[in-house]
Amino acid sequence: MPEAMPSHFAAGLSTRERQLLEDLYRSRSLSPYTPGQVIPLFPEEWVIVCRGVVQLTTLYPNGGEALLGFAGPSMPLGSPLTMLDPYQAKALTAVDVLRLPAAEVEASEILSQGLLKQVVRRLRQTEALLALAGRRRVEDRLRQLLSLLAVELGSPVATGVRLQVRLTHQDLANAIGTTRVTITRLLNRFRQQGWVAVDKNRHLVIKLAHAP
Structure with a gap:
């Protein structure tokens, strides 16, 4: 059973509304998944990420695989939010999710309000990913992608912003429509320029202050 509701989920709601959401959250069991595990998605069911990061692809x-986005804590995913088939959700880290029937979400104004805020976050992220396609140069697309990932999946460290997940060069290549070899070459260039580093756990660290 979860200990506390993610803070982003009830942001902007009244004290009473927040309490109702917390009571709902505490009464449910979470479904855990390990890194690399595919999260089953069922018709007419919302899935809310409570811990970890999920990668969405088609x-x-x-x-070929196409990146659709990432869902972090408090963010929803699931069949009610897509028309794509196939639509796959894969845990990039250890993940806990909360499953809610679509009918229950539709029947609860408070629950719908909480989810709407997170759907807007997903929409903004999706638009940012779509904007990558307008960049002609692969180098520009990769820079923009890494900047977006720093915002969506990063945590501040002394040397910059560290991505919380380890993305392979192939993951990055799939996201911007290029090859793994090209990603490797460009990341080496970014490291030489001092814009990107790799920590001891092989996580990328983005030095936004040094961005060209």
Whole structure:
């Protein structure tokens, strides 16, 4: 059973509304997933990330994978939020999720208000990812992607912003429509320029203050 509701979920609600959401949250069991595990998604069910980071993808007819976004704590995902098939959610870290029937969400004004704020966060992230396609140069697309990831998945450290998840070069290549070899070459260039570093646990550290 969860100990506390993620703070972002009830932001902006009244004390009474927040208490009702906390009571709902505490009464439910969470579903845990390990890094790399695919999270099953069922029709007419909302999935709320309570801990960790989830990667959302779809597949092209040729078998290629396309990045749709990332869902962190308090952010929703699931069949009610997409028309894509296939639509896959994969745990990038240890993840706990809360499952809610769509009918229950629709019947609760307070629950709907809490989820709406997080849907808006997902929408803004999706628009930022779509904007990457407008960049002609692969280098510019990668810079913009890393800057977005620093905001969405980063935590401040002494040397910059550390990404909380370890993304492979292939993950980054899929996100911006290029090859793994190109990503490796560009990341090496960014490291030489002092804009990107890799910590002892192989997590990327983005030095936004040094961005060109």
